[in-house]
Amino acid sequence: MVRRGKAAVHEPTTARGQRTRQKLLDGAEEIFGEEGFERASIAAITGRAEVALGTFYVYFPNKQAIFSELLIELGRALRRRLAEATRGLDTRLAVEEAGCLAFLEFVQSHKNFYRIVRQAEFVDEALYRSYYQGLAKSYAEGLAAAVEGDEIADLDPETVAYMLMGIFDFIGMRWVLWEGQLPPEKLLQDVFRFIRGGLLRAPGGR
Amino acid sequence: MVRRGKAAVHEPTTARGQRTRQKLLDGAEEIFGEEGFERASIAAITGRAEVALGTFYVYFPNKQAIFSELLIELGRALRRRLAEATRGLDTRLAVEEAGCLAFLEFVQSHKNFYRIVRQAEFVDEALYRSYYQGLAKSYAEGLAAAVEGDEIADLDPETVAYMLMGIFDFIGMRWVLWEGQLPPEKLLQDVFRFIRGGLLRAPGGR
Amino acid sequence: MVRRGKAAVHEPTTARGQRTRQKLLDGAEEIFGEEGFERASIAAITGRAEVALGTFYVYFPNKQAIFSELLIELGRALRRRLAEATRGLDTRLAVEEAGCLAFLEFVQSHKNFYRIVRQAEFVDEALYRSYYQGLAKSYAEGLAAAVEGDEIADLDPETVAYMLMGIFDFIGMRWVLWEGQLPPEKLLQDVFRFIRGGLLRAPGGR
Amino acid sequence: MVRRGKAAVHEPTTARGQRTRQKLLDGAEEIFGEEGFERASIAAITGRAEVALGTFYVYFPNKQAIFSELLIELGRALRRRLAEATRGLDTRLAVEEAGCLAFLEFVQSHKNFYRIVRQAEFVDEALYRSYYQGLAKSYAEGLAAAVEGDEIADLDPETVAYMLMGIFDFIGMRWVLWEGQLPPEKLLQDVFRFIRGGLLRAPGGR
DNA sequence: CATGAATGAGATTTCATTCAT
DNA sequence: AATGAATGAAATCTCATTCAT
Numbered sequence: 001m002v003r004r005g006k007a008a009v010h011e012p013t014t015a016r017g018q019r020t021r022q023k024l025l026d027g028a029e030e031i032f033g034e035e036g037f038e039r040a041s042i043a044a045i046t047g048r049a050e051v052a053l054g055t056f057y058v059y060f061p062n063k064q065a066i067f068s069e070l071l072i073e074l075g076r077a078l079r080r081r082l083a084e085a086t087r088g089l090d091t092r093l094a095v096e097e098a099g100c101l102a103f104l105e106f107v108q109s110h111k112n113f114y115r116i117v118r119q120a121e122f123v124d125e126a127l128y129r130s131y132y133q134g135l136a137k138s139y140a141e142g143l144a145a146a147v148e149g150d151e152i153a154d155l156d157p158e159t160v161a162y163m164l165m166g167i168f169d170f171i172g173m174r175w176v177l178w179e180g181q182l183p184p185e186k187l188l189q190d191v192f193r194f195i196r197g198g199l200l201r202a203p204g205g206r
Numbered sequence: 207m208v209r210r211g212k213a214a215v216h217e218p219t220t221a222r223g224q225r226t227r228q229k230l231l232d233g234a235e236e237i238f239g240e241e242g243f244e245r246a247s248i249a250a251i252t253g254r255a256e257v258a259l260g261t262f263y264v265y266f267p268n269k270q271a272i273f274s275e276l277l278i279e280l281g282r283a284l285r286r287r288l289a290e291a292t293r294g295l296d297t298r299l300a301v302e303e304a305g306c307l308a309f310l311e312f313v314q315s316h317k318n319f320y321r322i323v324r325q326a327e328f329v330d331e332a333l334y335r336s337y338y339q340g341l342a343k344s345y346a347e348g349l350a351a352a353v354e355g356d357e358i359a360d361l362d363p364e365t366v367a368y369m370l371m372g373i374f375d376f377i378g379m380r381w382v383l384w385e386g387q388l389p390p391e392k393l394l395q396d397v398f399r400f401i402r403g404g405l406l407r408a409p410g411g412r
Numbered sequence: 413m414v415r416r417g418k419a420a421v422h423e424p425t426t427a428r429g430q431r432t433r434q435k436l437l438d439g440a441e442e443i444f445g446e447e448g449f450e451r452a453s454i455a456a457i458t459g460r461a462e463v464a465l466g467t468f469y470v471y472f473p474n475k476q477a478i479f480s481e482l483l484i485e486l487g488r489a490l491r492r493r494l495a496e497a498t499r500g501l502d503t504r505l506a507v508e509e510a511g512c513l514a515f516l517e518f519v520q521s522h523k524n525f526y527r528i529v530r531q532a533e534f535v536d537e538a539l540y541r542s543y544y545q546g547l548a549k550s551y552a553e554g555l556a557a558a559v560e561g562d563e564i565a566d567l568d569p570e571t572v573a574y575m576l577m578g579i580f581d582f583i584g585m586r587w588v589l590w591e592g593q594l595p596p597e598k599l600l601q602d603v604f605r606f607i608r609g610g611l612l613r614a615p616g617g618r
Numbered sequence: 619m620v621r622r623g624k625a626a627v628h629e630p631t632t633a634r635g636q637r638t639r640q641k642l643l644d645g646a647e648e649i650f651g652e653e654g655f656e657r658a659s660i661a662a663i664t665g666r667a668e669v670a671l672g673t674f675y676v677y678f679p680n681k682q683a684i685f686s687e688l689l690i691e692l693g694r695a696l697r698r699r700l701a702e703a704t705r706g707l708d709t710r711l712a713v714e715e716a717g718c719l720a721f722l723e724f725v726q727s728h729k730n731f732y733r734i735v736r737q738a739e740f741v742d743e744a745l746y747r748s749y750y751q752g753l754a755k756s757y758a759e760g761l762a763a764a765v766e767g768d769e770i771a772d773l774d775p776e777t778v779a780y781m782l783m784g785i786f787d788f789i790g791m792r793w794v795l796w797e798g799q800l801p802p803e804k805l806l807q808d809v810f811r812f813i814r815g816g817l818l819r820a821p822g823g824r
Numbered sequence: 825c826a827t828g829a830a831t832g833a834g835a836t837t838t839c840a841t842t843c844a845t
Numbered sequence: 846a847a848t849g850a851a852t853g854a855a856a857t858c859t860c861a862t863t864c865a866t
Contacts, residue, residue: 014828036244041855042856043855052830052831053831054831055829055830057859058828058830119328153399156393159400162376170369186362191365193359194405197359198400198401223846226847247838247839258847258848258849425849429850466838469839474837527739533733534654578788579781582783583780599774602774602777602778605771605773607816609771610815632825660860660862669826670827671828671862672863674862675862681861826866828865829866830863831861831863832862833859836856836858837858838854838855838857840854842851843849843852845847845850
């Protein structure tokens with residue numbers, strides 16, 4: 001009947017608009033990483049992006065929206081990076097090792113991403129879950145194939161996927177987030193040995 | 207980072223005071239779990255605790271303080287629980303398995319705790335780190351002894367500690383936090399098999 | 413399940429609270445009258461009331477709420493005034509004349525009320541209608557009785573009620589609102605003669 | 619009160635310009651009617667008119683200006699309608715009746731007009747008064763002639779004009795605005811009878 | 825003529841904290 | 846010990862208006 005609702009927050013049509021929108025996303029990534037979602041203010045984001053406060057609302061309806069978009073984009077970038085890093089590798093163990101390294105390198109070069117993902121639980125829980133579920137699904141598919149091919153032990157692929165994500169997450173936290181560097185080579189080898197042992201060792205039972 | 211009020215915020219002397227203080231802590235645990243630290247308001251906490259707003263400041267100088275105290279108390283409770291659950295066990299593997307189960311049961315009965323710990327990173331980072339570092343230290347000591355005794359493979363104990371915490375954390379997230387239940391027995395067995403494999407398999411090398 | 417929602421905006425319990433609340437209502441009446449609902453800011457209201465901005469929200473959830481409350485209170489005051497002014501009069505015509513005069517005097521002493529009622533249509537339409545409908549109902553009851561008693565012509569009471577309200581409203585606008593004074597006695601007599609004629613003259617038909 | 623832009627806001631010269639300007643006026647009439655002046659945004663108006671935001675300022679210096687123009691145009695249209703409807707009628711009573719009906723029909727076909735006029739008091743008070751004063755003047759002139767010719771009672775013409783406008787306004791509110799329809803024929807006859815009585819009955823006195 | 829990105833002042837609303845009782 | 850009224854800084858969001866294209 002009567003059209004209501006605000007003028008749709010649009011995808012910009014001009015190149016200038018595109019640039020502004022990107023500046024906002026970049027600013028938001030920095031500020032969210034530094035301050036956390038709740039303490040980050042729109043004013044801080046536009047300040048970092050060097051645009052006026054009101055400009056924010058030309059492109060995003062609220063703080064949640066830019067956060068969610070950021071999470072989606074960064075998630076995509078991570079997967080691209082993982083896909084590249086593991087392309088063409090022929091054993092599952094090689095994939096895990098390359099993937100682990102790629103992940104650690106990725107979060108090292110996107111330290112804010114780490115903090116952004118960890119906050120997502122409180123900002124947009126559905127998106128947060130789907131981030132991990134999507135990642136777990138990729139992992140699990142690869143693992144299922146490896147189980148199928150008798151390459152690794154017969155463990156539930158999804159469970160293994162969450163365990164691996166947990167390992168990577170905590171190792172990344174301990175070294176990349178807290179120390180700002182990759183784990184020393186020796187420790188990284190220990191991580192790989194642990195994972196290899198977990199994946200290969202068949203014997204179950206107590 | 208932690209602001210201090212000037213008024214000497216006292217430990218209550220009377221039994222009534224003790225009770226009030228505990229009601230506030232209980233209310234805070236619920237509200238922080240539901241809303242997150244930033245969105246949780248003192249008014250909500252006192253409302254849940256069924257005391258007047260001003261009463262809060264009789265016992266705590268500010269919002270951070272009650273959060274930190276909560277984290278410390280819950281951390282203590284978790285360790286007590288883990289200590290109980292693993293007391294007297296004679297193999298490291300048995301300790302890990304019992305510890306894993308105890309952890310999952312603990313977070314199941316303190317679902318808010320899970321969310322509180324995960325927020326601590328953005329509220330009181332030092333405390334957050336010391337929570338994990340303390341936990342890691344306990345683990346690492348046990349693991350170092352097991353390495354010493356040739357019970358498990360020669361891996362860096364601290365690194366293993368973080369890997370195990372990561373595994374438990376993510377399995378807990380996947381099952382307890384998201385599904386509200388412990389993982390099915392079969393999957394739990396897969397977790398244990400994975401960990402056993404990781405810990406026992408000595409030979410490194412590619 | 414989980415109690416949500418803000419701490420209820422309360423009726424104040426202490427005398428001090430009562431006073432503050434009343435100061436806000438008084439300030440709001442002035443500001444709404446001067447500026448109109450939309451241009452009136454909460455800050456202006458609290459400024460007039462000489463309390464801090466935040467104090468407003470201790471007593472009212474938003475601008476609408478205080479406006480509606482104001483309209484209700486003022487409506488009540490008008491009716492009280494009309495009831496007093498017409499109590500004991502024994503002819504309908506006398507009631508109309510006394511009522512007209514009382515209305516004009518009332519709006520003269522509450523010039524803001526005039527403007528507040530007229531804005532209500534855009535602020536709280538339901539309340540606005542019920543204000544007029546309530547007033548019309550009172551009128552119509554009195555008129556119906558007068559028709560019954562053959563005191564006035566057999567016209568639909570509700571229709572007459574709206575006509576009378578329209579007359580009073582516009583005469584009040586022309587004189588009280590625009591000139592700040594009651595109509596000159598001579599003109600007031602013309603109003604009464606017109607109404608008498610309208611009410612008494614029976615002959616219908618063209 | 620009326621702010622003036624510097625850019626010479628032009629009357630459009632081309633036919634295309636004429637059309638755009640009219641689209642804006644039409645859009646504004648709808649939006650002002652739906653939302654009220656203050657809540658109506660330029661963006662909503664241009665959205666309804668299906669032109670770009672900036673286009674607004676090609677034709678109008680600001681929001682007030684288009685509102686005032688709208689009021690003037692609609693006022694003109696009403697008078698045209700009243701003039702047509704009463705042209706050639708030879709008694710004042712016939713004029714009033716035809717005028718009343720024409721007014722009600724007019725507001726029925728311009729429901730937004732009703733709301734626009736009622737808001738004008740808070741947007742452009744001078745124009746609002748002059749709207750009523752102009753209308754009252756026309757009325758009063760006709761009424762004065764009728765008094766002169768002994769056709770109606772000797773009442774102050776301006777006062778009667780305001781009373782009649784009040785009656786029409788409130789009957790229109792009750793039926794056209796609230797019910798979306800003209801009053802039932804019977805009630806309309808009661809309105810006419812009331813007015814005839816008021817106008818004809820000469821004798822004053824209590 | 826027409827466009828739509830950009831601006832920034834101003835409004836509403838929340839809430840941690842203080843303080844008088 | 847407990848209360849709850851009061852505060853005001855800070856945050857979000859809206860939108861009339863300008864301006865470069």
